[in-house]
Amino acid sequence: MYIAIDAGSSFLKLGRLDVAGGNVTVAASERHAVRRTAVGQSYKYEYDIAGIVGQVRDYIDRAATEGDVEGILITAQMHGYVLKDLRTGRLSDYVSWQDERCLVTHGDGSYLDGLRARIPADVIARSGMRLKCEMAVCNLYADACERKLDLSDGGYEIFTLGSCITQQLCGRNITHITSAVPTGFYDLRAGGVPNRELLSMLGMSGLHLPEVTDEFLPCGVYHPAGGGAAIPVYPDVGDQQVSILGGGLDGGSLNINIGTATQMSSVSTAWEPGFYDSIYELRPYFGGRYLRTVTKLPGGRSLQVIADFFADVLRTFGGSELSMPQIWDRVMELAGDKDGTLDVRTGFYRGLLFNEGAIKNICASNFSCRELASGAFADLARVFDDIIPVLDASGSAGKIVICSKFGEVIRKHMRGLPNARRYDIGLAPDAENSFHGLGLLVCRGKERK
Numbered sequence: 001m002y003i004a005i006d007a008g009s010s011f012l013k014l015g016r017l018d019v020a021g022g023n024v025t026v027a028a029s030e031r032h033a034v035r036r037t038a039v040g041q042s043y044k045y046e047y048d049i050a051g052i053v054g055q056v057r058d059y060i061d062r063a064a065t066e067g068d069v070e071g072i073l074i075t076a077q078m079h080g081y082v083l084k085d086l087r088t089g090r091l092s093d094y095v096s097w098q099d100e101r102c103l104v105t106h107g108d109g110s111y112l113d114g115l116r117a118r119i120p121a122d123v124i125a126r127s128g129m130r131l132k133c134e135m136a137v138c139n140l141y142a143d144a145c146e147r148k149l150d151l152s153d154g155g156y157e158i159f160t161l162g163s164c165i166t167q168q169l170c171g172r173n174i175t176h177i178t179s180a181v182p183t184g185f186y187d188l189r190a191g192g193v194p195n196r197e198l199l200s201m202l203g204m205s206g207l208h209l210p211e212v213t214d215e216f217l218p219c220g221v222y223h224p225a226g227g228g229a230a231i232p233v234y235p236d237v238g239d240q241q242v243s244i245l246g247g248g249l250d251g252g253s254l255n256i257n258i259g260t261a262t263q264m265s266s267v268s269t270a271w272e273p274g275f276y277d278s279i280y281e282l283r284p285y286f287g288g289r290y291l292r293t294v295t296k297l298p299g300g301r302s303l304q305v306i307a308d309f310f311a312d313v314l315r316t317f318g319g320s321e322l323s324m325p326q327i328w329d330r331v332m333e334l335a336g337d338k339d340g341t342l343d344v345r346t347g348f349y350r351g352l353l354f355n356e357g358a359i360k361n362i363c364a365s366n367f368s369c370r371e372l373a374s375g376a377f378a379d380l381a382r383v384f385d386d387i388i389p390v391l392d393a394s395g396s397a398g399k400i401v402i403c404s405k406f407g408e409v410i411r412k413h414m415r416g417l418p419n420a421r422r423y424d425i426g427l428a429p430d431a432e433n434s435f436h437g438l439g440l441l442v443c444r445g446k447e448r449k
Contacts (some may be wrong), residue, residue: 024439076162137184162236170220178238246437247428344375
């Protein structure tokens with residue numbers, strides 16, 4: 001039995017995997033909400049790291065009393081960070097990818113504007129990305145400026161969300177290349193080494209970074225609180241990459257990974273220097289490959305705006321409450337209607353690639369809950385259809401795989417659209433893609449032994 005941990009800023013998922021015979025089975029799983037820390041500014045997204053680690057420890061300790069545990073597998077949300085003051089030992093809360101402190105006005109523009117003017121394109125391009133609000137390097141820079149932190153004197157250490165969990169379990173700040181590079185601190189083209197030129201430019205030359213590995217091998221052991229055998233701990237891997245691995249992405253398909261936000265990806269076997277002038281990024285993938293990835297696409301967070309509106313209507317006019325799962329059940333029933341005429345644009349957040357939030361084409365007969373729900377899903381499908389030629393310019397991929405609990409509805413809306421109609425649109429096997437991906441990595445490691 002392996003313990004699987006999927007750590008994010010909305011939920012912490014914990015499960016137990018059986019990988020006997022190379023077949024991955026999720027034997028049990030549970031999900032816990034993650035508490036957002038009240039910090040006073042709505043643009044700051046910080047989450048209770050002590051609570052996350054505490055729940056992880058508790059789950060492992062319980063599991064260790066119920067059977068032999070072969071290893072602890074971790075995947076975690078990318079782009080964010082945890083900062084430790086080495087002089088005091090104080091650990092910050094987890095600053096997630098949703099944080100927008102680098103968009104705060106500083107001088108003639110924002111901190112992010114200043115970084116874009118200061119950092120040459122060829123320096124940041126080594127990360128496979130363009131500078132963007134979600135990157136740890138951008139928000140840490142803004143935080144250091146605001147709080148006048150000296151990151152050049154060796155007094156601070158930074159963690160990914162996953163490497164912070166790993167360090168708390170086995171004492172080692174180490175992360176897989178798929179989780180390290182999205183922070184912005186590393187040179188992907190050079191194999192995931194620290195981008196020292198960038199760090200020097202930003203006054204971060206003394207910042208202690210996580211170790212980086214491109215292997216999936218134990219990096220330490222955890223000793224359960226109740227005693228018993230030490231349990232091997234594996235380095236955390238990027239949540240997007242492991243989810244689409246579990247969903248079956250290969251070189252002949254495109255992937256739509258819909259979570260809080262959406263990423264669309266295809267596999268590349270080589271570094272593509274032309275990415276910087278396109279709208280996609282290059283992300284590290286397993287086996288020395290890369291993912292062409294378009295980010296900043298609407299997903300669950302945009303759809304939640306619609307669900308929250310429905311909940312407010314019930315409270316305001318009916319004086320009644322439905323749980324959010326009940327609201328979502330009804331939304332999903334309504335969303336499959338393809339005959340709607342309401343034009344919904346789901347770009348409700350300013351950081352999205354297509355950031356128009358609107359409801360158009362309203363007439364006397366179409367402004368209804370059904371049309372609003374189906375129109376929102378139809379807009380997601382239209383956005384995804386527009387991205388297809390960016391990731392498959394040659395048209396050689398024959399299949400699109402959707403990883404999402406919304407997958408069936410999205411597939412229904414995509415069929416027949418101008419670009420998507422040429423593809424076989426399939427769904428990932430189930431909603432536990434991240435756990436399946438972790439299990440597959442273990443199985444591959446066993447095969448190589």
